[in-house]
Amino acid sequence: MSVGRILVVDDDAAIRTVVREALRRDGHVVETAASVAEQRRKMTEFQPQVLVTDVILPDGNGLDLVPEMLADHPRMPVIVLSAQNTLATAVRATEQGAFEYLPKPFDLGELSRAVADALTARGAGLDDLADAGSGEDLPLIGRSPPMQEVYRTIARVVANDLTVLVLGESGTGKELVARAIHDMGSRANKPFVAINMAAIPRELIESELFGHERGAFTGAAMRTAGRFEQAQGGTLFLDEIGDMPFEAQTRLLRVLQTGEFNPVGSARSIRTDVRIIAATHKDLQKLIADNAFREDLYYRLNVVPVRLPSLRQRTEDIGELALHFLEKAAADGLPRKRLERAAIERLSRHSWPGNVRELENLMRRLAALSREEWITVSIVDQQLSGDMVASEGGAPAIASGGGLADAVEHHVARYFATFGRDLPPDGLFERILAEVERPLLKLTLAAVKGNQLKAAKLLGINRNTLRKKLTERGIDPSDVRRMG
Numbered sequence: 001m002s003v004g005r006i007l008v009v010d011d012d013a014a015i016r017t018v019v020r021e022a023l024r025r026d027g028h029v030v031e032t033a034a035s036v037a038e039q040r041r042k043m044t045e046f047q048p049q050v051l052v053t054d055v056i057l058p059d060g061n062g063l064d065l066v067p068e069m070l071a072d073h074p075r076m077p078v079i080v081l082s083a084q085n086t087l088a089t090a091v092r093a094t095e096q097g098a099f100e101y102l103p104k105p106f107d108l109g110e111l112s113r114a115v116a117d118a119l120t121a122r123g124a125g126l127d128d129l130a131d132a133g134s135g136e137d138l139p140l141i142g143r144s145p146p147m148q149e150v151y152r153t154i155a156r157v158v159a160n161d162l163t164v165l166v167l168g169e170s171g172t173g174k175e176l177v178a179r180a181i182h183d184m185g186s187r188a189n190k191p192f193v194a195i196n197m198a199a200i201p202r203e204l205i206e207s208e209l210f211g212h213e214r215g216a217f218t219g220a221a222m223r224t225a226g227r228f229e230q231a232q233g234g235t236l237f238l239d240e241i242g243d244m245p246f247e248a249q250t251r252l253l254r255v256l257q258t259g260e261f262n263p264v265g266s267a268r269s270i271r272t273d274v275r276i277i278a279a280t281h282k283d284l285q286k287l288i289a290d291n292a293f294r295e296d297l298y299y300r301l302n303v304v305p306v307r308l309p310s311l312r313q314r315t316e317d318i319g320e321l322a323l324h325f326l327e328k329a330a331a332d333g334l335p336r337k338r339l340e341r342a343a344i345e346r347l348s349r350h351s352w353p354g355n356v357r358e359l360e361n362l363m364r365r366l367a368a369l370s371r372e373e374w375i376t377v378s379i380v381d382q383q384l385s386g387d388m389v390a391s392e393g394g395a396p397a398i399a400s401g402g403g404l405a406d407a408v409e410h411h412v413a414r415y416f417a418t419f420g421r422d423l424p425p426d427g428l429f430e431r432i433l434a435e436v437e438r439p440l441l442k443l444t445l446a447a448v449k450g451n452q453l454k455a456a457k458l459l460g461i462n463r464n465t466l467r468k469k470l471t472e473r474g475i476d477p478s479d480v481r482r483m484g
């Protein structure tokens with residue numbers, strides 16, 4: 001079932017509470033208003049997708065307002081609740097363009113169905129990027145002012161082929177934005193090809209991008225098409241562009257200038273027809289100052305910048321995102337969980353150094369690990385402060401959420417988070433490696449019952465190196481043997 005933002009307008013406080021709680025249980029994000037004035041304010045602040053309104057309000061008539069609401073928000077279904085159970089009211093509700101009319105007292109199940117139908121009927125359109133896409137697959141969640149700014153910029157570039165540079169911290173949704181631009185534009189039925197500069201060995205980047213001829217280098221057994229060729233007619237997403245080696249930057253710049261490229265080891269040039277979207281979490285200006293990034297390439301890429309806010313800068317979106325990720329987890333077969341309001345408040349106070357990705361991983365972990373149906377503030381608190389992780393044996397509990405990389409990222413992110421806005425003390429690289437090495441050495445030794453020869457083999461280092469590291473890290477192998 002799709003979930004959405006619902007505004008409930010009724011002057012009766014008891015009805016507001018009952019309806020709000022019922023719709024929240026369905027997973028919707030709900031706001032209420034007690035008067036026409038309050039409703040007008042919340043229409044702008046909250047941008048509801050469905051309006052549920054009573055007819056008689058202290059400062060006006062809810063039914064009379066429907067045409068005005070529809071003029072401003074043509075795609076917003078209005079559900080009218082009324083105690084004047086007459087045919088005339090029902091007919092008028094329909095005439096005014098109401099989506100549904102429910103006479104009071106109404107059945108909560110009926111209201112819940114009406115809201116679900118309204119959300120489905122509402123469909124999706126280009127004017128509302130937050131809800132574009134199909135069915136449950138809402139690409140970008142968030143209504144906060146900085147996200148509205150992002151949507152406005154995206155709306156400006158979907159209809160043309162301007163090069164876009166997406167900037168933002170890790171996990172803020174840069175790839176998702178690139179996909180949304182592709183999916184909403186005229187190239188949507190052509191390929192979207194992504195390449196991550198940080199994930200490919202430096203010496204292979206050029207052949208990955210431009211392809212290579214047979215025999216162009218050792219191991220090039222046959223002609224291979226690069227990402228530029230694979231993306232022909234569509235979009236090429238150059239992720240972590242700040243990690244691109246300098247020589248590859250020069251080659252990329254030439255392609256952007258001429259619209260042509262040569263596969264590695266080939267004199268044949270190929271005309272390209274791809275839209276370029278690049279992204280980075282790095283400060284490109286700083287890389288330029290350090291001579292690590294070409295300034296001319298920067299200007300070629302930075303035609304339209306899209307700056308994604310960190311999750312800390314849009315805490316009002318956290319509740320909606322959290323519910324969305326629980327819904328997604330349930331759709332993937334994990335147990336369906338509900339989220340207490342106080343738990344959302346606790347989530348909103350966290351600093352989220354890993355941004356939306358960190359929130360998504362946490363919600364999946366909670367869906368998988370917590371035994372109760374309701375996710376309470378204390379469960380969230382335990383997870384965020386690491387108690388549950390420690391009590392369940394540390395890394396394995398975390399690793400079950402998303403693998404080793406996620407576990408390490410989670411711990412490093414938490415370590416950073418403890419410093420707030422200030423950077424951690426220097427010598428960071430050594431310090432973090434030491435912290436990662438210590439449990440790795442200890443657990444490996446414990447797994448082989450203290451046998452250093454076996455441990456060295458498992459770790460893929462020689463025995464002397466292992467001995468040296470144990471001394472450096474202050475690990476006593478006989479303790480570890482006892483532990484194992």
Ligand SMILES: Nc1ncnc2c1ncn2[C@@H]1O[C@H](COP(=O)(O)OP(=O)(O)OP(=O)(O)O)[C@@H](O)[C@H]1O
Binds near residue numbers: 139168171172174360
């Ligand atoms: N606004 C959003 N609404 C819903 N999901 C989001 C949103 N932003 C990010 N996500 C989800 O968070 C995760 C991280 O997003 P994404 O991979 O796009 O981030 P990124 O900025 O490209 O990260 P990195 O810099 O680490 O590559 C993804 O699973 C994505 O679906």
